[in-house]
Amino acid sequence: MPIAVVRAETYYTPPPPAPADAWAEVPAAERVWRWYEIRMGRRVTPPDETVDDVYFARINQNRWISDCSCGSAAVVSPADPRYACTECGWGWASLVFPADVAAVEASLAGLKPVLRNWWHPDDPANPDRPVDPVPDPGPLSEEA
């Protein structure tokens, strides 16, 4: 069986001895908050409000992730395309996934998981994004 690209619902799972399906009813985008709370050993509360921010989801070493403007990131899911940052508390931002998630995941299937990286072509942070053409400034000076 091929190794699937990791999503929030497969990454943020309840720790033993809880049953593996204990978080089955938790929306994918909210699972990081459960996971983070257990790791931190204290109560954390996701934000109530939706914000206008829109982030591009990307695949980083076989995980769908979103970066926050604070520098943190989390594993996210195309099944629940929103993100609230557990580090700075900003959220809920909307996420942009590719129109055909399955095709993007399939395009990486031949690579080792650690080499599976993908950026949305419209993401300004995409290092492979074509450079916008620079207009020809014309002659910079007139020779007299």
Ligand SMILES: [Zn+2]
């Ligand atoms: Zn943040």
